[in-house]
Amino acid sequence: MTANGALAPGRPEPALVVEGLTVGYARRNRPPSIVVKDLSLTVPAGAIVGLAGESGCGKSTAVLAALGYRARGAQIGAGKSWLGSDDLLSLPTKRLRRDFWGPRIGYIAQDASSGLSPALTVGFQLAEAMSEGRRRPGVASARVIEGLVRVGIPDPHAAVHRYAHEFSGGQRQRIALALAMARSPCVLVLDEPTTGLDVTTQARLCSMLRDLVTDTGVSMVFVSHDLALLSKIADRLAVMYAGQIVEEGSAEDVAASPAHPYTSALIAAVPDPRRPRRLAGIPGAPPRNSVDVGCAFAPRCVHAVNACMDSSIELMRTGSQLARCIRVDELVRRPYSPAPLSLAAVAGSSAAPVLEVRDLWCAHGARGSELIAVRGVSFRVRPGETLGIVGESGSGKSTILRAIVGLHEPYEGSVLLRGQELAGRALQRPRAVRGDVQLVFQDPDSSLNPRQSVRDILVRPLRLFRDDISRRAETDAIAELLATVELPRQVMNRYPAELSGGQRQRLALARAFASRPSVLLCDEVTSALDVSVQAAIIELLRDLADTFHTSLVFVSHDLGVVRSVAGVAIVMQDGEVCEEGPTDELFEAPRHEYSRSLLAAVPALPRTAASATPAS
Numbered sequence: 133m134t135a136n137g138a139l140a141p142g143r144p145e146p147a148l149v150v151e152g153l154t155v156g157y158a159r160r161n162r163p164p165s166i167v168v169k170d171l172s173l174t175v176p177a178g179a180i181v182g183l184a185g186e187s188g189c190g191k192s193t194a195v196l197a198a199l200g201y202r203a204r205g206a207q208i209g210a211g212k213s214w215l216g217s218d219d220l221l222s223l224p225t226k227r228l229r230r231d232f233w234g235p236r237i238g239y240i241a242q243d244a245s246s247g248l249s250p251a252l253t254v255g256f257q258l259a260e261a262m263s264e265g266r267r268r269p270g271v272a273s274a275r276v277i278e279g280l281v282r283v284g285i286p287d288p289h290a291a292v293h294r295y296a297h298e299f300s301g302g303q304r305q306r307i308a309l310a311l312a313m314a315r316s317p318c319v320l321v322l323d324e325p326t327t328g329l330d331v332t333t334q335a336r337l338c339s340m341l342r343d344l345v346t347d348t349g350v351s352m353v354f355v356s357h358d359l360a361l362l363s364k365i366a367d368r369l370a371v372m373y374a375g376q377i378v379e380e381g382s383a384e385d386v387a388a389s390p391a392h393p394y395t396s397a398l399i400a401a402v403p404d405p406r407r408p409r410r411l412a413g414i415p416g417a418p419p420r421n422s423v424d425v426g427c428a429f430a431p432r433c434v435h436a437v438n439a440c441m442d443s444s445i446e447l448m449r450t451g452s453q454l455a456r457c458i459r460v461d462e463l464v465r466r467p468y469s470p471a472p473l474s475l476a477a478v479a480g481s482s483a484a485p486v487l488e489v490r491d492l493w494c495a496h497g498a499r500g501s502e503l504i505a506v507r508g509v510s511f512r513v514r515p516g517e518t519l520g521i522v523g524e525s526g527s528g529k530s531t532i533l534r535a536i537v538g539l540h541e542p543y544e545g546s547v548l549l550r551g552q553e554l555a556g557r558a559l560q561r562p563r564a565v566r567g568d569v570q571l572v573f574q575d576p577d578s579s580l581n582p583r584q585s586v587r588d589i590l591v592r593p594l595r596l597f598r599d600d601i602s603r604r605a606e607t608d609a610i611a612e613l614l615a616t617v618e619l620p621r622q623v624m625n626r627y628p629a630e631l632s633g634g635q636r637q638r639l640a641l642a643r644a645f646a647s648r649p650s651v652l653l654c655d656e657v658t659s660a661l662d663v664s665v666q667a668a669i670i671e672l673l674r675d676l677a678d679t680f681h682t683s684l685v686f687v688s689h690d691l692g693v694v695r696s697v698a699g700v701a702i703v704m705q706d707g708e709v710c711e712e713g714p715t716d717e718l719f720e721a722p723r724h725e726y727s728r729s730l731l732a733a734v735p736a737l738p739r740t741a742a743s744a745t746p747a748s
Contacts, residue, residue, distance in 0.1 A: 147351035148175040153211035168375040169422035182366030190375040238312030242324035244304040248296040255292025261314035302333035330524040330689035335733035357662035360735040363387030374428035381453030388738035391455035401667035403692030413668030485512035492545035507707040518684040520698030527704040567597030567647035574656035576636040580628040597647035634665035
């Protein structure tokens with residue numbers, strides 16, 4: 133794959149060739165804002181091409197536009213997108229729907245549920261897709277079973293009669309893949325398909341995708357912010373920033389020896405359970421639009437010089453890679469020594485626990501037909517300690533947190549705060565206790581009222597739990613909270629929809645810390661964030677916990693994140709604790725077979741990438 137979309141000598145014929153794609157969004161009485169600029173990309177037949185970058189860099193916009201899809205307000209200003217001899221950008225939407233989307237191009241969105249009807253059985257949806265709208269029950273039924281078998285759905289004969297909500301998240305993603313492959317397309321586009329999946333489900337899905345490429349010859353474009361994952365599954369890798377490709381090459385070369393400072397910065401933000409280190413987020417955020425003059429990354433780059441701002445920068449070859457950087461040949465790589473982690477000291481503390489869970493049993497459903505979610509779980513958390521809880525989806529991690537905070541009443545066991553047993557329901561607990569144990573949810577969108585301003589969201593916990601703050605002092609207290617989570621005072625009058633995903637999660641943290649809790653429960657708080665924002669949130673949590681001497685219970689399916697933040701950890705399987713101990717011991721020499729399988733499923737960056745970074 134070269135800068136102009138041409139193939140290197142000896143490579144197979146391309147399945148999709150994008151040349152000079154430029155996409156903008158219309159603005160009233162002004163020129164359109166350009167979000168993708170002069171992008172060229174080649175997808176070889178039977179290969180997986182990865183597209184990486186932070187949220188807002190134009191990845192999804194670029195791939196959807198390349199397929200001929202125009203979002204509301206989007207304008208394709210220039211470029212061509214060749215699928216065989218057909219330029220998708222010159223065809224009307226009606227023909228694209230009839231002849232290309234489905235028959236020759238498959239698409240899987242990040243949220244598999246958005247592509248599955250909740251009112252129709254999985255079998256009906258697959259049969260309808262395979263028969264192109266003409267139902268042929270006998271033929272379609274056999275093909276439907278075959279389609280479900282291909283993507284690894286257990287008991288496919290029963291699965292065809294079930295609805296989407298009756299499957300796990302990983303299974304829904306597999307069903308979405310079966311739908312996308314129903315008409316045997318030659319190109320498959322996957323937009324963040326593994327976000328939110330636990331490591332074993334992610335590993336199984338990626339293995340299945342690689343087998344699918346081998347067996348069917350389908351070409352894939354895999355959009356993700358997970359560079360470790362892309363380094364393992366992709367053949368080629370392109371890194372996007374501000375609507376442009378800033379580096380491309382073989383996936384292994386780009387991940388092992390990044391040539392662009394932005395790629396190096398992304399890698400420095402990737403957590404690795406095998407090599408714990410302090411994570412480094414990238415200060416600032418990507419620009420909303422592409423940049424006409426100079427390097428778009430220069431304002432955030434530690435290697436930027438005046439020349440970086442003077443003129444447009446083209447992709448330049450360095451070895452087997454291409455990089456959009458004028459200093460690519462003079463930046464010398466040197467060993468990278470991240471700040472050491474000091475997590476084990478608290479883990480060995482003999483202080484009395486601030487939180488204790490004793491023989492906790494939780495269930496979902498009515499008595500007599502309930503599903504046991506948590507089975508006899510016990511643990512202690514000492515002041516200032518961070519406990520990590522890891523495990524696959526459905527292992528009971530989130531249910532434990534909800535039981536601790538009083539949102540899920542256990543039917544056996546107890547939760548103690550400083551030695552005092554708490555009532556099973558939050559409403560039965562004193563107000564001071566409710567303020568002392570706070571929960572931050574995975575998705576801030578569902579926990580922040582969209583009709584309340586940032587000020588309104590933060591003033592409520594201050595009035596509920598902080599009797600020391602007068603009404604006159606509320607504005608200053610809110611400003612102090614915002615500063616604590618590194619949000620500017622100017623966001624006080626904005627609404628959640630006006631904030632980025634990372635800013636909304638910071639707001640959720642500010643609300644939780646408004647009551648100065650002794651215990652903070654974090655439920656997958658970084659799972660939907662790109663690696664740079666994730667690193668910044670993790671470091672922010674660490675700093676907040678140190679500042680307020682708060683104990684953390686950190687639930688995550690990402691073992692690298694847990695290794696980076698927690699001093700002790702427990703591993704959950706089917707509602708039970710199968711292993712616990714200091715994270716250094718647990719991750720370096722796991723004793724339980726399940727713990728070893730979790731660790732083995734984590735995609736790892738090449739060692740040279742984790743130990744080297746460009747130097748100025």
